[in-house]
Amino acid sequence: MSNLRFPDASVIRNSHFIMNITADKLADIQNRDILSYENDYRNNLYCPECNKAKLFLRNGTEKIPHFSQSKNSFHDDDCSLNFDRISSKKLQIMYNDNPDEYEIHNRLKKIIGLFFRNNKTGSSPLVVSVSKKKKGSSSSSGIVEETHVKASIPRRLVTSLRDEDLNKIKIFYGEVYIQWVKSQNCSLWNLRMYKGYNEHSKKFFGLCCNLIVTDKVHNYVKKTPSYICNQHCYIAFFGEIEENKSKNNKAYYNCLLKRSEFLTVETLQVL
Numbered sequence: 001m002s003n004l005r006f007p008d009a010s011v012i013r014n015s016h017f018i019m020n021i022t023a024d025k026l027a028d029i030q031n032r033d034i035l036s037y038e039n040d041y042r043n044n045l046y047c048p049e050c051n052k053a054k055l056f057l058r059n060g061t062e063k064i065p066h067f068s069q070s071k072n073s074f075h076d077d078d079c080s081l082n083f084d085r086i087s088s089k090k091l092q093i094m095y096n097d098n099p100d101e102y103e104i105h106n107r108l109k110k111i112i113g114l115f116f117r118n119n120k121t122g123s124s125p126l127v128v129s130v131s132k133k134k135k136g137s138s139s140s141s142g143i144v145e146e147t148h149v150k151a152s153i154p155r156r157l158v159t160s161l162r163d164e165d166l167n168k169i170k171i172f173y174g175e176v177y178i179q180w181v182k183s184q185n186c187s188l189w190n191l192r193m194y195k196g197y198n199e200h201s202k203k204f205f206g207l208c209c210n211l212i213v214t215d216k217v218h219n220y221v222k223k224t225p226s227y228i229c230n231q232h233c234y235i236a237f238f239g240e241i242e243e244n245k246s247k248n249n250k251a252y253y254n255c256l257l258k259r260s261e262f263l264t265v266e267t268l269q270v271l
């Protein structure tokens, strides 16, 4: 587990959760204000999910800043980092073939609570129980014995997407600025997610992902806080981000929102 790269970490001081911070933001603090970095952050970084395993920032020699896990530090028993990833076949069933929309929506809401507000509500929202064939289960009798094991759902911070995240079903989450844009001449909506917003010029910057929403799904989204056009928010969605086929437009990624329940937004500020 120690070679894992974390894009974000929890900042905990004197046993109090302060915030979730991205490696990019902390690298920026380290570059601008080394004293603040040393005093306020350096020794206060933990796994963003369980807040137990210690992390440290890797910045400078690496091209992309990220957090790594400190040696001899462990995750909470329930942390999804302790479990193998769910198989892509089982994930496909959860996403495509037979989704439990209500259950998935609940997980997304809990992920925002866990990562950004340190609200722990029972078991990890990133851990699922999946059936597995029992070893040595008899094939001659035709009865396949099954057992259940825990597995983790892959997640990724939407503000630090990489090529390795493309064409894979994951839960994406982050603190973003969103804007709804209706496509011209077609019945699609675009939920644009940005890393920042300039209060002075009233402009968004750092477009990181574009969630494509059909008119049909948009009718359901309309009834939720995601519908507020310009807002600063926490977001979580379940999706598969596509590779951007256009060579001249590598600036952001597209993802089709399959169901309205696969998206949740918690408004921080209406812009």
Ligand SMILES: [Zn+2]
Residues within 6 Å of the ligand: 047, 048, 049, 050, 051, 052, 053, 075, 076, 079, 080, 081
């Ligand atoms: Zn953990």
